[in-house]
Amino acid sequence: MKRERRHFDKEFKMMAVNLCLSGKPTREVADELGIRVELVTRWKREYHQYKEGSFSGHGNVNMTDEQKEIARLNKALRDAQEERDILKKAVSIFSKNDGKFSNS
Structure with a gap:
């Protein structure tokens, strides 16, 4: 059976990144939010590259x-x-x- 893809809004991603920036380990943040560590790592990388322009959504390229x-x-x-x-x-x-x- 095919799993449905989950979508996360910009606020959720910013919250996860902010938790990591506050000093929490990425793995701990991912476990608390119930998501993969790779997602949080990718969101952090995107935030560091584009700052507030991050997470434009729907495949739009920053x-x-x-x-x-x-x-x-x-x-x-x-x-x-x-x-x-x-x-x-x-x-x-x-x-x-x-x-x-x-x-x-």
Whole structure:
């Protein structure tokens, strides 16, 4: 039988991290909350990396300001390359002179 996946809200995760930061061992916090030690360890790592931006939920990726800027620039580059490719095709189509539309 398939076990249903448990979901933890941001407040629960912050509480677990705060208990660890207050000096309690990670294993003890996990045992008290009835969760795996690996979860608490991952939540601590995410908190140390993103601070208050941690635990955005639903698979949303937390990014630093630099990572956000890189992602924005990569998107702009892809858009510009796509526009360039379209224009190249259009130029090649319109530059073909087969005499159909000219009065010569």
